[in-house]
């Protein structure tokens with residue numbers, strides 16, 4: 001039998017498949033099954049008008065078997081089949097839609113071939129990623145003769161007559177030998193194949209059947225034993241759960257689907273179903289998880305929704321369907337309005353995709369709002385896992401999303417001793433209170449211990465204790481809520497110190513200029529300024545900052561890679577009414593050494609109450625002990 005050569009462009013594609021380093025080789029099965037399903041659809045379509053085709057047509061089904069010893073996987077369909085000419089034309093040339101588009105993509109410069117394989121698959125030839133020999137036995141509905149097409153790859157293919165009783169096509173893939181890096185034998189396994197079918201082809205409209213091994217009891221009483229037997233089972237569910245009417249898919253079923261598909265053990269907090277029939281028609285089933293996957297905060301985590309077209313998954317994770325701040329959302333989008341064979345760049349530009357993404361964002365935010373209002377416990381679970389993501393969403397892109405996110409944020413309220421919204425805060429402000437106050441710290445108790453926070457609480461003002469590093473940036477981005485200014489308890493002019501106290505402290509500062517300079521020098525550059533402030537009540541000192549960088553921001557930047565992080569300019573605020581200040585005032589001239597020690601102790605105290613360690617804790621402890629002895 002004479003060997004025929006592949007047409008040159010097909011050969012190129014073939015080479016690519018044979019030598020593929022693409023890691024996701026498993027998609028070959030999806031491609032072969034998808035072709036089989038198409039073949040069944042085509043026969044159905046033809047039989048609507050063709051009497052001969054109608055007489056040959058049976059209920060469409062796809063059968064998959066494997067043979068461990070022979071190292072083969074066979075996919076059989078009872079679709080329209082191929083004549084010898086069609087085998088030649090379809091499998092010897094790359095003339096068909098999907099593959100042709102693929103080739104056009106490949107011809108563009110600087111393409112990452114693996115990327116394209118992954119995004120779109122490339123049909124029949126993809127089987128060469130795992131197989132070293134492909135055999136196609138096909139009988140067309142048009143003829144009584146069957147043909148066998150065989151190829152071992154790039155060297156070409158042969159076509160000959162063959163035996164086949166029924167109309168349809170068998171694709172027999174002989175798997176490559178395992179290597180150190182590749183385990184092809186893994187596909188010769190019932191569980192693995194079932195899993196692949198479930199993952200990629202669950203929603204093919206025709207049944208995909210496979211013999212599966214089962215166990216049953218035989219005999220009775222003492223003779224009771226188990227035997228294994230095989231049964232043909234339909235592996236795919238045929239109707240996608242997201243295409244079922246709402247009443248036919250309970251939340252529990254959807255959750256089971258979520259756990260299965262997205263490999264989570266925990267039920268999500270919510271499922272959002274969309275059935276859109278507008279400019280773009282699509283169905284979506286989206287999930288809001290209850291906890292972050294272990295890799296969520298790493299580069300490994302992939303944001304995106306699975307994209308389906310006609311029941312075939314075309315992209316496992318389409319990033320462009322989700323904004324960054326909703327990257328925790330999982331789910332599926334199914335639309336027939338997107339072409340299967342467009343490149344990733346074209347997809348990004350597509351108006352349809354943008355319309356879907358915009359709508360999805362709206363629906364998810366609406367659902368989060370509903371949870372917050374109606375199912376608070378669930379929202380709290382969600383917020384514990386992903387609240388930080390929403391906060392980053394407020395801060396990023398110059399705050400462009402802040403308006404749609406701010407009502408979804410929760411902060412710890414001093415007054416309520418639990419998380420509340422800014423709305424709740426603003427609606428329950430004390431008489432005469434003008435601003436929304438917050439205090440930052442590494443923990444609630446640290447934020448609570450800041451003198452200015454205590455003073456605000458003394459006035460019966462609620463204070464939000466912020467413990468996430470990003471929190472202060474969130475507040476600075478929001479700036480106001482409901483026309484109320486959001487201010488730090490440490491901000492100047494934040495209304496916590498009365499005008500009288502402020503003026504008085506100012507005058508005292510003028511009188512104490514020499515002492516303040518003395519203290520600053522005693523601290524040897526640890527602070528940029530020493531001032532007196534009013535209203536500090538029982539507190540001797542407080543640490544504040546000036547300029548744009550606060551202590552919390554300094555901590556945040558310190559964690560970033562690199563050096564020369566911005567540092568907060570520290571201001572030591574002293575209470576002129578406090579005995580500690582008075583003691584220093586009395587002694588700094590006659591006993592400067594003693595006054596220096598006082599200054600250092602007060603500075604250490606200020607650091608501690610701001611949640612920071614004194615630079616030399618040992619020295620600080622010694623000073624305190626000395627004072628006590």
Ligand code: ADP
Nearest residue numbers: 035036039081090096097098099123124125169
């Ligand atoms: P595509 O499916 O994108 O057109 P493929 O390379 O997967 O490209 O397949 C090439 C062609 O081979 C198909 O268009 C189809 O005409 C034919 N073909 C593949 N598999 C089958 C099958 N199981 N039954 C009938 N025809 C098939």
